Amino acid sequence: MSKVSIIGQGYVGLTIASFAAKVHQVVGFDNRADVVDRLNQGISHIEGVESSDLKSLIKSGSYRASADPSDIKGSEIVIIAVPTPLDEKRNPDLSFLESACKTIGENLTAPALVINESTSFPGTVRDFIKPTVEKYSSSNFENSYAVSPERVDPGRAEWNQKNTPRLYAGLTANATLATAAFYKTFCDELVEVSSPEIAEAAKLFENTFRQVNIALVNEFAQITNALGFSIQETLAAAATKPYGFMKFHPSSGVGGHCIPVDPTYLAYAAAAKGIEATFIQRANEVNLEMPKYIIQRVKADHGGSLEGKKIQIIGVSYKPDVADTRETPAELLIKEAEKEGAQVSWHDPVVKVWRGESSRGLGNADIAILVTRHSIFDLDEIPKSFTYLFDTTGSIVNVPGL
Numbered sequence: 001m002s003k004v005s006i007i008g009q010g011y012v013g014l015t016i017a018s019f020a021a022k023v024h025q026v027v028g029f030d031n032r033a034d035v036v037d038r039l040n041q042g043i044s045h046i047e048g049v050e051s052s053d054l055k056s057l058i059k060s061g062s063y064r065a066s067a068d069p070s071d072i073k074g075s076e077i078v079i080i081a082v083p084t085p086l087d088e089k090r091n092p093d094l095s096f097l098e099s100a101c102k103t104i105g106e107n108l109t110a111p112a113l114v115i116n117e118s119t120s121f122p123g124t125v126r127d128f129i130k131p132t133v134e135k136y137s138s139s140n141f142e143n144s145y146a147v148s149p150e151r152v153d154p155g156r157a158e159w160n161q162k163n164t165p166r167l168y169a170g171l172t173a174n175a176t177l178a179t180a181a182f183y184k185t186f187c188d189e190l191v192e193v194s195s196p197e198i199a200e201a202a203k204l205f206e207n208t209f210r211q212v213n214i215a216l217v218n219e220f221a222q223i224t225n226a227l228g229f230s231i232q233e234t235l236a237a238a239a240t241k242p243y244g245f246m247k248f249h250p251s252s253g254v255g256g257h258c259i260p261v262d263p264t265y266l267a268y269a270a271a272a273k274g275i276e277a278t279f280i281q282r283a284n285e286v287n288l289e290m291p292k293y294i295i296q297r298v299k300a301d302h303g304g305s306l307e308g309k310k311i312q313i314i315g316v317s318y319k320p321d322v323a324d325t326r327e328t329p330a331e332l333l334i335k336e337a338e339k340e341g342a343q344v345s346w347h348d349p350v351v352k353v354w355r356g357e358s359s360r361g362l363g364n365a366d367i368a369i370l371v372t373r374h375s376i377f378d379l380d381e382i383p384k385s386f387t388y389l390f391d392t393t394g395s396i397v398n399v400p401g402l
């Protein structure tokens with residue numbers, strides 16, 4: 001059993017904590033006192049981490065949250081799980097990583113293994129995390145450093161920390177061994193790669209693969225519509241090929257912390273070497289254009305004007321069964337609809353409160369746009385509440401007039 005500190009108690013950090021605390025002594029450090037207070041009361045804010053499980057970990061003494069950086073003292077392992085977003089110029093913003101490194105550098109009093117789980121470009125552990133921790137440390141010992149990119153997909157029940165293969169590599173052979181020994185305590189399958197840069201790049205490519213394929217199917221949806229046939233039937237037909245094809249679903253675009261963001265980290269690393277990541281750029285454009293495309297389709301269905309129409313957006317989180325609204329395409333969709341003079345409301349019993357507003361009851365609108373299909377939605381009931389419904393999810397079938 002080791003003392004493990006996890007910097008950042010959001011989707012990734014709390015999920016890891018809930019698995020690691022079954023074996024280790026875990027401090028979940030977060031700089032938001034309100035998050036820490038709720039966690040210490042056993043209230044989880046993350047789908048997939050049940051409050052009842054959190055309560056029993058707290059009761060057994062194997063987990064506690066803290067906003068006091070000195071609580072990471074004495075850790076043998078420190079995991080970084082802080083945001084890596086884009087700045088206002090849509091370049092990588094490493095400020096959260098920098099402040100996590102500061103906390104580590106200033107508070108560790110004995111050597112530890114520092115593992116980065118935040119997503120970033122190749123070279124982040126070697127050229128940013130290690131030197132930044134060292135910059136803030138006044139001690140003369142050496143930490144070890146490794147990376148193990150997080151692959152958790154909140155809301156996906158069948159793949160979790162335990163059964164999702166985990167990539168890892170250390171900056172030194174000893175760091176690699178120690179990283180394997182740690183994850184072996186709660187992960188079934190470990191995949192060692194030859195350098196941290198390979199692990200970092202693999203994570204970015206996984207999400208770029210999804211971003212580009214989502215853009216491709218979104219463009220294909222526009223093509224099939226223009227040609228006058230069904231995208232869903234065409235995709236189902238293509239998916240009967242037993243090899244060389246993977247089905248992606250058309251949608252209103254991409255959202256969340258990963259798919260709209262991570263490919264830009266890869267493009268940034270490419271640009272530093274003089275390479276233009278043209279697929280990534282075009283995929284970003286296609287996905288960001290989808291809300292406008294959808295509103296134009298709805299407008300065309302309403303005689304070329306949405307002026308004064310009441311539109312209800314159903315499901316505003318970026319994906320089903322999570323309350324996460326970061327980078328949600330629903331936001332752009334609302335903006336586009338308002339530009340056309342529509343009055344927009346939203347209904348999402350999973351998100352509940354968003355942009356300072358509460359979710360409205362279903363109905364009372366001329367037009368509904370289903371953006372995110374939560375499993376609690378009753379797909380038979382939704383069409384009954386509207387005379388016109390545009391389903392961006394392909395979930396509602398065989399409803400006359402849809």
Ligand SMILES: NC(=O)c1ccc[n+]([C@@H]2O[C@H](COP(=O)([O-])OP(=O)(O)OC[C@H]3O[C@@H](n4cnc5c(N)ncnc54)[C@H](O)[C@@H]3O)[C@@H](O)[C@H]2O)c1
Nearest residue numbers: 008009010011012030031081082083084099100118119150
């Ligand atoms: N959410 C996902 O599905 C997912 C999946 C794989 C990888 N990732 C990556 O994992 C990283 C974390 O993402 P997330 O979704 O967990 O973010 P999140 O916003 O849910 O959680 C981050 C937490 O870190 C805290 N924090 C920020 N700076 C801090 C600091 N200096 N010290 C202590 N706490 C700090 C925040 O208060 C927040 O609670 C990102 O790099 C992301 O790209 C996320």
